[in-house]
Each structure stands twice: as C-alpha cells, then as structure tokens.
Amino acid sequence: MRFGLWICLGLCCWVQVGLGADRFVSRNGSDLQGLNDCLERARPCQTIRQAIERSEAGDTIKVLAGAPYPECGLTIEKRLKIISEGGRAVIEPDMALDDSPQEGKVCRGSGFVLKVSGKGAAESWFEGFTIRAQIKRTKGGNKGAIVIVEETEKVVIKGNSITVKKAAGDEEAGVGVLILNSSFVQIEENEVTGSLSPKNEEGIRLNGGRGNLFKSNRIFKHGGGGFIVLDALAPEREKNRFLGNRVEENGGDGMQFLNSSGLQIGGESLAERNHLIRNQGLGLLFRSPCDEKRPCENIEIINNFLSGNSRGIAFQGPPLEDALFQRVLIAKNTLQSHNEEGLELVRGVYKGLNIKENILENNKGAAGIALEARAESSIEVSHNTVRLQAESGISIAVEGQIEKLEVRNNIVTNNKNGLVLMLREASRGLNVFQNVASQNAETGISVSGGALDGSDPKNRIAKNIANGNGKAGLHIQGNYYVISENESRSNLVGLQLGELLLDERGQTQEEKSSHYNTVMNNVLSHNRCTGLEIIGRNNKIVKNSASLNGLSCPTRSFDEGTAAGILLRGKSESNELLFNTVDGNRNGISLLRLSPVDSRSPEGNQFSCNTITRNLRGIQVLPYDNQSPMKDRFYRNDIERNTEVGLRNFAPTAPIEARENWWGDPTGPFHPQLNPNGKGDRILGPVDFAAYLRARALGSSSCRP
Numbered sequence: 001m002r003f004g005l006w007i008c009l010g011l012c013c014w015v016q017v018g019l020g021a022d023r024f025v026s027r028n029g030s031d032l033q034g035l036n037d038c039l040e041r042a043r044p045c046q047t048i049r050q051a052i053e054r055s056e057a058g059d060t061i062k063v064l065a066g067a068p069y070p071e072c073g074l075t076i077e078k079r080l081k082i083i084s085e086g087g088r089a090v091i092e093p094d095m096a097l098d099d100s101p102q103e104g105k106v107c108r109g110s111g112f113v114l115k116v117s118g119k120g121a122a123e124s125w126f127e128g129f130t131i132r133a134q135i136k137r138t139k140g141g142n143k144g145a146i147v148i149v150e151e152t153e154k155v156v157i158k159g160n161s162i163t164v165k166k167a168a169g170d171e172e173a174g175v176g177v178l179i180l181n182s183s184f185v186q187i188e189e190n191e192v193t194g195s196l197s198p199k200n201e202e203g204i205r206l207n208g209g210r211g212n213l214f215k216s217n218r219i220f221k222h223g224g225g226g227f228i229v230l231d232a233l234a235p236e237r238e239k240n241r242f243l244g245n246r247v248e249e250n251g252g253d254g255m256q257f258l259n260s261s262g263l264q265i266g267g268e269s270l271a272e273r274n275h276l277i278r279n280q281g282l283g284l285l286f287r288s289p290c291d292e293k294r295p296c297e298n299i300e301i302i303n304n305f306l307s308g309n310s311r312g313i314a315f316q317g318p319p320l321e322d323a324l325f326q327r328v329l330i331a332k333n334t335l336q337s338h339n340e341e342g343l344e345l346v347r348g349v350y351k352g353l354n355i356k357e358n359i360l361e362n363n364k365g366a367a368g369i370a371l372e373a374r375a376e377s378s379i380e381v382s383h384n385t386v387r388l389q390a391e392s393g394i395s396i397a398v399e400g401q402i403e404k405l406e407v408r409n410n411i412v413t414n415n416k417n418g419l420v421l422m423l424r425e426a427s428r429g430l431n432v433f434q435n436v437a438s439q440n441a442e443t444g445i446s447v448s449g450g451a452l453d454g455s456d457p458k459n460r461i462a463k464n465i466a467n468g469n470g471k472a473g474l475h476i477q478g479n480y481y482v483i484s485e486n487e488s489r490s491n492l493v494g495l496q497l498g499e500l501l502l503d504e505r506g507q508t509q510e511e512k513s514s515h516y517n518t519v520m521n522n523v524l525s526h527n528r529c530t531g532l533e534i535i536g537r538n539n540k541i542v543k544n545s546a547s548l549n550g551l552s553c554p555t556r557s558f559d560e561g562t563a564a565g566i567l568l569r570g571k572s573e574s575n576e577l578l579f580n581t582v583d584g585n586r587n588g589i590s591l592l593r594l595s596p597v598d599s600r601s602p603e604g605n606q607f608s609c610n611t612i613t614r615n616l617r618g619i620q621v622l623p624y625d626n627q628s629p630m631k632d633r634f635y636r637n638d639i640e641r642n643t644e645v646g647l648r649n650f651a652p653t654a655p656i657e658a659r660e661n662w663w664g665d666p667t668g669p670f671h672p673q674l675n676p677n678g679k680g681d682r683i684l685g686p687v688d689f690a691a692y693l694r695a696r697a698l699g700s701s702s703c704r705p
Contacts, residue, residue: 020056020058020059020060021039021055021056021059021060022039022041022059022060022061022062023037023038023039023045023051023054023055023059023060023061023062024038024039024040024041024044024045024051024061024062024064025038025044025045025046025047025048025050025051025061025062025063025064025069026044026045026046026063026064026066027046027064027066027067027068027069028044028046028066029043029044029045029046030043030045030046031045031046031047031050034050034053036050036054037054038050038051038054038055038061044064047069047071048061048063048069048071048074048082048091049071049073049074051063052074052075052076052080052082055078055080056078057078057079057080057120058079058080059080059081060080060081060082060083061080061081061082061083062083062084062085063082063083063084063085063089063129064085064086064089065084065085065086065087065088065089065090066089067090068090068091068092068132069089069090069091069092070092070093070094070107071091071093071107071113072091072093072097072107072110072112072113072133073107073110073112073113073115074113074114074115075114075115075117076114076115076116076117076121076124077117077118077120077121078120078121078124079120079121079122079123079124080121080124080125081124081125081126081127082124082125082126082127083125083126083127083128084127084128084129085128088128088129088130088161089128089129089130090129090130090131090132091113091114091129091130091131091132091133092131092132092133093107093113093133093134094107095107095134096134096135097110097111097112097113097133097134097135097144097146097174111144111145112144112145112146112147112148113131113133113146113147114126114131114146114147114148115147115148115149115150116148116149116150116152116155117148117149117150117151117152118150118151118152119151119152119153121152121155122152122153122154122155123153123154123155124152124155124156125155125156125158126147126155126156126157126158126160127156127157127158127159127160128158128159128160129160129161130160130161130162130163131146131147131160131161131162131163132163132165133146133163133164133165133174134165134166135164135165135166135174135200144174144175144201145174145175145176145177145178145205146162146164146174146175146176146177147160147162147176147177147178148177148178148179148180149177149178149179149180149182149185150178150179150180150181150182151180151181151182152182152185153182153183153184153185154183154184154185154186155182155185155186156185156186156188157177157185157186157187157188157190158186158187158188158189158190159188159189159190160190160191161190161191161193162176162177162190162191162192162193163192163193163194164176164192164193164194164195164200164203164222165195165200166194166195166199166200166223174200174201175200175201175202175203175204175205176192176193176194176200176202176203176204176219176222177190177192177203177204177205178204178205178207179204179205179206179207179209179212180207180208180209181207181208181209182208182209182212183209183210183211183212183238184210184211184212184213185209185212185213186212186213186215187204187212187213187214187215187217188213188214188215188216188217189215189216189217190217190218191217191218192204192217192218192219192220192222193220193221193222194220194221194222194223194250195221195222195223196221196222196223196249196250196251197223199222199223199224199251200222200223200224201222201223201224201225202222202224202225202226202227202228202252203217203219203220203222203225203226203227203247203250204217204219204226204227204228205227205228205229205230206227206228206229206230206232206240207229207230207231207232208230208231208232208233209232209234209240210232210233210234210235210238210239210240210262211234211238211239211240212232212240212241213240213241213243214227214240214241214242214243214245215241215242215243215244215245215272216243216244216245216271217245217246218245218246218247218248219245219246219247219248219250220246220247220248220249220250221249221250221251222250222251222252223250223251223252224250224251224252225250225251225252225253225254225255225256225279225281226245226247226248226250226252226253226254226255226276226279227242227245227247227254227255227256228253228255228256228257228258229255229256229257229258229260229263230258230259230260231258231259231260232257232260232261232262232263233259233260233261233262233294234260234261234262234263234298235262235298236262236298238262239262239263239264239298239300240260240262240263240264241263241264241265241267242255242263242264242265242266242274243264243266243267243271243272243274244267244271244272244273244274245274245275246274246275246277247274247275247276247277247279247283248275248276248277248278248279249277249278249279250279250280250281251279251280251281252279252280252281253279253281253282253283253284253285253309254276254277254279254281254282254283254284254306254309255274255276255283255284255285256281256282256284256285256287257284257285257286257287257299258287258289259287259288259289259290259296260286260296261290261294261295261296261297261298261299262297262298262299263298263299263300264300264302265284265299265300265301265302265304266300266301266302266303266304266333267302267303268302268303268332269303270303272302272303273303273304273305274304274305275304275305275306276304276305276306276307276309277305277306277307277308277309278307278308278309279308279309279310280309280310281309281310282309282310282311282312282313282314283304283306283309283311283312283313283335283338284301284304284306284312284313284314285313285314285316286299286313286314286315286316286325287315287316287317287318288315288316288317288318288323288324288325288348289317289318289321290324290325295324295325295326295351296324296325296326297325297326297327297328298326298327299325299327299328299329300328300329300331301313301328301329301330301331301333302329302331302332302333303331303332303333304333304334305333305334306333306334306335306336306338306342307334307335307336307337307338308337308338309338309339310338310339310340311338311339311340311341311342311344311365312333312335312336312338312341312342312343312360312363313330313333313335313342313343313344314341314343314344314345314346315328315344315345315346315348315350316346317346317347317348322347322348322349322374323345323346323347323348323349323350324348324349325348325349325350325351325353326350326351326352327351327352328350328352328353328354329354329356330343330353330354330355330356330358331354331355331356331357331358332356332357332358333358333359334358334359334360335358335359335360335361335363335368336359336360336361336362336363337361337362337363338363338364338365339364339365340363340364340365340366341363341365341366341367341368341369341370342360342363342365342367342368342369342386342389343355343358343360343368343369343370343371344365344367344370344371345370345371345372345373346372347372347373347374347399348372348373348374349373349374349375349376349377350371350373350377350378350379351376351377351378351403352378353373353377353378353379353380354379354380354382355369355371355379355380355381355382355384356380356381356382356383356384357382357383357384358384358385359384359385359386360384360385360386360387360389360393361385361386361387361388361389362388362389363389363390364389364390365390365391366391366392366395367389367391367392367393367394367395367420368386368387368389368392368393368394368415369381369384369386369393369394369395369396370392370395371395371396371397372396372397372398372399373396373397373398373399373402373405374398374399374400374402375399375400375401375402376400376401376402376403377398377402377403377405378402378403378404379396379402379404379405379406380404380406380408381394381396381405381406381407381408381410382406382407382408382409382410383408383409383410384410384411385410385411385413386410386411386412386413386415387411387412387413387414387415388414388415389415389416390415390416391415391416391417392415392416392417392418392419392420393410393412393413393415393417393418393419393437393440394407394410394412394418394419394420395417395420395421395422396420396421396422397421397422397424398421398422398423398424398430398449399424400424401428401429402428402429403429404429404431405421405429405430405431406431406433407419407421407430407431407432407433407435408431408432408433408434408435409433409434409435410435410436411435411436411438412435412436412437412438412440412444413436413437413438413439413440414438414439414440415440415441416440416441416442417440417441417442417443417444417446418437418438418440418443418444418445418446418466418469419432419435419437419444419445419446420443420446421445421446421447421448421449422448422449423447423448423449423450423459423478424449428450428451428458428459429459430447430450430459430460430461431459431460431462432445432447432459432460432461432462432464433460433461433462433463433464434462434463434464435464435465436464436465436466436467437464437465437466437467437469437473438465438466438467438468438469439467439468439469440469440470441469441470442469442470442471443469443470443471443472443473443474443475444466444467444469444472444473444474444488444491445461445464445466445473445474445475446472446474446475446477447459447461447474447475447476447477447478447481448476448477448478449477449478450478450479450480450481451479451480458480458481458482458518459478459480459481459482460481460482460484461474461476461481461482461483461484461486462482462483462484462485462486463484463485463486464486464487465486465487465488466486466487466488466489466491466494467487467488467489467490467491468489468490468491469491469492470491470492471491471492471493472491472492472493472494472495472496473488473489473491473493473494473495473524473527474486474488474494474495474496475493475495475496475499476495476496476497476498476514476517477498477499477512477514478514478517479514479515479516479517480516480517481514481517481518482517482518482520483495483497483517483518483519483520483522484518484519484520484521484522485520485521485522486522486523487522487523488522488523488524488525488527488531489523489524489525489526489527490526490527490528491527491528492527492528492529492530493527493529493530493531493533494522494524494525494527494530494531494532494546494549495519495522495524495531495532495533496530496533497514497517497519497532497533497534497535497536497539498511498512498513498514498533498534498535498536498570498572499511499512499535500512500535500569500570511535511570511571512535513535513536513537513570513571513572514534514535514536514539515536515537515538515539516538516539517536517539517540518539518540518542519532519539519540519541519542519544520540520541520542520543520544521542521543521544522544522545523544523545524544524545524546524547524549524565525545525546525547525548525549526547526548526549526551527549527550528549528550528551528552528553528554529549529550529553529554529562529563529564530549530550530553530562530563530564530565530566530567531546531547531549531550531564531565531566531582531585532544532546532565532566532567533562533567533568533569534566534567534568534569534572534575535568535569535570535571535572536570536572536575537571537572537573537574537575538574538575539575539576540575540576540578541566541575541576541577541578541580542577542578542579542580543578543579543580543705544566544580544581545580545581545583546565546566546580546581546582546583546585546588547565547581547582547583547584547585548583548584548585549563549564549565549585549586550562550563550564550565550585550586550587551563551585551586553586561587561590561591561592561620561622562590562592563585563586563587563590564585564586564587564588564589564590564620565582565583565585565587565588565589565615566580566582566588566589566590567587567589567590567592568589568590568591568592568605569591569592569593570593572591572605573603573604573605573631574603574604574605575605575606576605576606577589577605577606577607577608577610578608578609578610579609579610579703579705580610580611581610581611582610582611582612582613582615582618583611583612583613583614583615584613584614584615585615585616586615586616586617587615587616587617587618587619587620588612588613588615588617588618588619588620588642589607589610589612589618589619589620590619590620590621590622591605591619591620591621591622591623591632592622593622593623603631603633604630604631604632604633605631605632605633606632606633606635607632607633607634607635607637608633608634608635608636608637608703609636609637609697609698609702609703610637610638611637611638611698612637612638612639612640612642612646613638613639613640613641613642614641614642614643615642615643616642616643616644617642617643617644617645617648618639618642618645618646618647618681619634619639619646619647619648619658620645620647620648620650621647621648621649621650621651621656621685622650623649623650623651623654630649630651630654630655630656630657632656632657633657633658633659634647634656634657634658634659634661635657635658635659635660635661636660636661636693636697636700636702636703637661637662637697638661638662638696638697638698639661639662639663639664639669639680639681640662640663640664640665640680640681641664641681642681644682645681645682645683645684646663646664646669646680646681646682646683647669647681647683647684647685647687647689648683648684648685649684649685649686649687650685651685651686652685652686653686654686655686655687655688656685656686656687656688657688658683658687658688658689659688659689659690659691659692660691660692660693660697661689661692661693661697662680662692662693662694662695662696662697663678663680663681663683663689663692663693664679664680664681665678665679665680666694666695667679667680668680668689668692669681669682669683669689669692670682670683671683671687671689674689675689680692
C-alpha cells in the first residue's frame with residue numbers, strides 16, 4: 001500500500017504528495033519472475049531493473065554491495081533515488097555495450113548502462129556505484145555512453161566510479177557520462193576512467209543545457225579528452241559551472257568548449273580549483289563558431305592549475321575565420337610547463353577580455369600569454385606574473401582600430417623577451433602602465449606600430465620598470481607615443497626609440513625610425529651602453545635623467561659613440577631635447593651619423609636647457625662625412641665638469657653650432673686656438689661657441705620649463 005499526505009488549504013485539498021518508499025536490491029535476492037516489489041530488506045529484488053520497474057515517483061532504491069550486477073539499459077523516467085548501500089555496489093554488464101544480443105546473456109546489447117530521461121525523471125539521484133562497461137562500437141544517437149541524462153533537470157550523479165573499457169580494433173568510441181539538453185544537473189565527486197589505447201572518447205560530454213554543475217570529479221586516461229561541451233549557450237545567471245575537477249593524462253584536451261556561452265571554470269576557493277594536468281592536447285580549449293547574434297560570452301576561468309599539457313588555455317575561431325568572444329575573465333590561474341603557449345588567444349575580436357592575476361612559467365611556445373586581437377576589441381591584461389618562458393613573456397598583436405588595450409602591473413622576468421606589443425594598421429588606445437620587465441635575455445618591453453597622425457590621443461607607455469635585460473629595457477618602434485616616467489636600469493640600452501640594423505662592419509642595412517613621440521620624465525641609468533637611443537625625427541625629449549650609462553659597453557671600433565647617456569644616430573633630425581639631465585656617462589650626448597642628413601630638412605636637432613655634467617665626454621659628434629653640413633644646435637645648456645672634453649667634433653671642416661652655453665666658468669670653454677685662456681670644459685674640433693654664457697643657463701629666464 002502506498003501512503004501519502006494530502007495538503008489542504010481551507011476546505012480545498014489540492015495535491016497528494018507521496019512520501020516515497022524504500023526498495024532493496026541484492027545479488028542474493030530474487031525478482032520472483034517480476035512479482036517482487038522489493039519493499040522488504042529481508043526479501044530484496046535481484047536486479048536493479050526490477051526495482052526501477054516496480055518503483056513509483058519519489059521512491060529510493062537501495063542497492064546492496066556484493067557480487068557485480070551484470071546489467072545495462074537501465075532507464076529512469078520517473079523521480080527516483082538510487083544509492084549504493086553497505087559499500088560500493090558494482091554494475092558490470094556481462095557483454096560489450098552495443099554488441100549484438102547473445103544467447104544466455106543478461107545484457108542484450110544496449111548502448112548505455114543507466115539513462116535518466118524526460119521531465120518526469122527530474123530530481124532523480126544516482127550515487128555511490130562502481131560501473132565498468134566495455135563499449136565495443138557505437139551506433140549514434142544516445143548510445144555509446146555509460147551514464148546518460150537527457151531532456152530533464154535537477155538530476156544528481158554523485159560519488160560513482162565509472163570505467164569506460166574499449167575493445168581492441170574498434171574505431172569508434174564511447175563516453176563515460178553524457179548530458180543531453182538538460183539543465184541544473186549536478187555531476188559531483190565521480191571518478192571517470194577511460195582507455196588511451198585502444199582509446200575511448202571523452203570522460204564527460206555536455207550537449208546544450210544551462211545551470212549544470214560539474215564538481216570535484218576526477219576524469220583521466222580518456223583517449224579523446226576529459227570534458228567536451230557542445231552548444232551550451234547558457235545565460236549569465238545560469239552558467240554551466242566546472243569546479244574542483246581533476247582532469248589528467250587524457251589523450252586529447254582536458255576540457256573543450258565549442259560554441260558555448262555562460263561558463264564558469266574554477267572558483268575563488270581552493271576546493272573549486274580545477275587541476276588539468278598532463279593531457280596530450282590542451283588543458284582548456286574554447287572554440288567559437290559564434291557570431292554577432294549569438295556570441296560566445298560570459299566566460300569565467302578562475303583559479304585553475306594547468307601543467308604539462310600541449311598548451312594551457314586556448315581560444316580559437318572556426319577554420320579560416322576570426323574568433324569572437326565577449327566578456328571573458330581569465331584570472332588567478334597557474335599555467336606552467338606546457339609544450340607550447342601557456343595562454344593563447346588566436347586572431348579574433350575580444351570585447352571585454354580581462355586577463356589578470358595569472359601565474360605563467362616554464363612554457364615553451366612563442367609566449368606565456370599570446371594574443372592577436374582585431375578591430376573593436378577591448379582588452380585588459382593586468383597583474384600577471386610571467387617568467388621563464390622560452391620566448392616572450394607576453395606577446396600581443398593588434399590589427400585595426402581597437403577600443404582599448406591596457407597592459408598594466410604585470411611582472412615579466414627571466415624570459416627571452418618580456419612584453420612584446422605589435423600594433424598594426426594605425427592602432428590607438430594603448431596604455432602600457434606600471435609593468436616590471438627584468439632579467440629578460442633580450443628586450444624588456446618592446447612596442448612597435450602606432451598611429452599615423454596625432455589627431456587622436458596618443459598611445460601611452462608610462463611608469464614601467466625595465467631592469468637588467470640583455471638588450472633594450474624599452475624598445476619603441478613607432479609614432480605618436482607618450483613615453484613617460486619609466487625607469488630603465490642596467491640593460492644594454494635603457495630606452496631605444498627606433499632601430500638600426502647593421503652589418504658586421506657597422507654599415508646600415510635597414511633603418512626603422514620612430515617619429516613624433518614625446519619622451520619625458522624617464523630615469524635611464526647604469527645601462528651598459530646607452531641610456532636613450534633615438535633614431536627618427538620630430539621627437540620631443542624632455543626632462544629625462546640619463547646617468548652612469550656606457551661604462552661597461554662592449555668595445556666596437558666603428559660605433560664608439562654608442563656608449564652614451566643620449567645617442568642620436570641614423571637619419572635623426574628635427575628632434576628637440578629640453579631640460580634633460582645627462583650626468584656621469586661615458587659620453588653625455590653622442591651624435592653618431594651613419595647616414596647623411598636630408599638636405600631638405602628645415603633644421604637639425606635642437607638641444608637646449610639641458611644639464612650635461614661629469615661625463616667622460618660631454619658631447620661627442622661623429623658625422624657621416626667631413627663635408628655634410630651640421631644643422632644640429634646646442635644652445636642655453638649647462639656643460640661642465642666633463643673629464644676629457646665638454647664637446648668634441650670629429651669633423652675637421654664642418655663646424656657645429658654651440659652658442660650661448662655655460663661651460664663651467666665665466667671665462668668660457670678652453671679651446672687651444674680660439675679661447676686658450678678659457679677655464680671651462682675643453683672643446684676639440686670645429687665648434688662655434690660664440691656668446692658663451694658667464695652664468696648657468698638653468699634657472700635663468702630663458703630656461704624655465
């Protein structure tokens with residue numbers, strides 16, 4: 001007899017709620033040829049199938065541990081709770097799933113062990129079993145999985161050990177747990193084991209649905225991957241969540257998400273951290289055949305640990321098309337020791353992408369973080385620590401006019417290159433701010449490209465620290481940047497603006513110039529060769545400090561002038577240098593012309609109101625040849641206490657203009673022929689030093705910022 005409770009409101013009774021009965025199953029029991037209702041513990045049924053068939057909605061089936069149950073094809077279409085009691089009950093079909101029926105076999109070729117199906121089965125529960133099943137070959141549809149949940153909701157699959165076995169020689173494969181178009185399903189604390197050789201497919205597959213939770217599962221040794229999620233387009237408030245899973249040693253990707261939105265992978269607590277380890281494919285793969293009408297969006301990847309996969313995390317588009325992702329957060333993950341990139345986002349549009357507080361180390365690909373963004377992207381990369389990468393720490397390429405690219409507060413250290421940014425097609429909207437790039441084998445921070453004109457706000461590179469890098473601390477190759485308040489110490493070159501590619505004899509092979517940049521308030525010190533190197537025109541260099549540079553520069557006879565606080569070379573012209581402090585360098589300011597000056601240029605470089613003091617040589621000019629006119633002008637500078645010379649011009653017949661400067665003494669500079677009684681800094685070579693100042697220029701009315 002089934003008991004129930006009537007719920008009444010006033011005089012009306014609306015619903016009868018069944019209390020639910022307990023039913024019992026044991027391998028030592030008996031189905032009594034289908035007559036046993038399984039209600040008595042002392043007289044249990046022998047098969048789980050019998051208990052399911054005799055149960056009513058709301059019942060609990062308690063399956064007793066003991067000898068394995070050789071069953072499959074168990075279908076739940078009503079609300080049931082099936083639990084293992086007295087230990088872990090074992091379900092092991094006596095033949096391969098999807099095989100043809102065999103005489104005398106209990107399991108007659110069904111493509112699954114357990115299926116929870118339909119709206120009536122909502123809120124069903126399956127817990128505590130060991131299931132081992134061989135999948136010989138699949139026939140499509142819903143077959144080929146050990147546990148299937150389809151077209152239902154709020155089902156719990158918990159605490160089970162599921163092993164997918166595969167017969168040798170079969171090309172097709174099977175899945176451990178398959179979730180089809182179901183929502184608010186909870187898959188928790190299961191261990192799903194597969195077969196690498198011969199391989200099965202995924203451990204868990206989700207196709208469609210929303211609000212599902214996959215928590216604290218262990219998914220390992222599946223030939224085709226750990227998780228795969230297909231076409232699960234969930235709204236932001238009903239995300240599919242993957243928390244605290246361990247996915248390891250699978251033959252494909254650890255987790256793969258195709259055409260899916262509304263995802264949370266990992267959480268803030270340690271218990272919610274996913275571990276994706278030693279998978280032969282990627283740790284996490286997101287592929288987007290999404291479009292503007294249905295973008296892949298609202299994806300959170302938080303606090304996961306990924307190690308030893310081919311790549312850590314990758315975002316990809318469909319073949320031959322751009323990726324499209326919106327509102328993506330990648331935060332607090334550890335990505336280490338991958339064979340290729342740690343985090344790779346291929347060419348695409350990324351709107352609202354935030355990559356922050358991740359740790360990346362010992363990845364062997366092109367970069368720890370590799371990103372290629374297209375027009376209309378809006379991206380923030382901040383507070384990441386990227387170290388010990390085989391190539392670049394962070395590499396970002398931008399094509400077209402993006403809305404925003406903010407790269408700030410990152411630490412990139414001990415990589416080949418630290419931070420590499422490539423702007424193409426007149427990109428704007430770049431802010432590189434408060435990053436630390438140290439001990440990288442080549443360049444600390446490298447930025448190339450930029451705007452074509454100054455009509456819009458300039459790209460900004462500010463308050464970065466670049467110390468101890470093998471080549472340049474900061475290398476800027478492009479136009480219309482504001483480069484301010486950076487600190488660059490103990491590199492080969494502190495700040496390199498533009499680039500000359502030279503042959504073995506020091507001859508220019510290619511010149512890459514940088515124009516219309518503003519370089520101000522930077523500290524450039526203790527760099528082995530050069531503090532600031534300029535190759536370009538119409539740059540404004542203001543209030544920088546270049547000190548103690550060039551004291552350990554490798555000896556190269558053809559470019560002795562590279563050991564300098566400030567170096568201008570190539571076709572550098574029409575630059576303006578104001579209010580800079582150049583102190584204690586091998587050469588204070590060096591003009592090293594490896595190309596002739598353009599005769600059509602309206603003016604040379606202008607140096608005024610600078611302090612050039614305590615260098616081995618204050619100013620050194622090495623012209624392209626002895627006949628080219630010198631258009632550069634030094635005026636209203638304080639040039640004093642330089643050890644060898646205040647100014648030396650190596651051109652014997654082309655004088656350089658250095659009027660109205662202070663040379664350290666009211667008597668003017670010492671020149672053997674023109675001013676032998678001068679007690680100020682020494683001048684060598686043809687120099688026009690007329691109207692020298694009898695007091696310091698700095699502080700006078702003509703040299704006030």
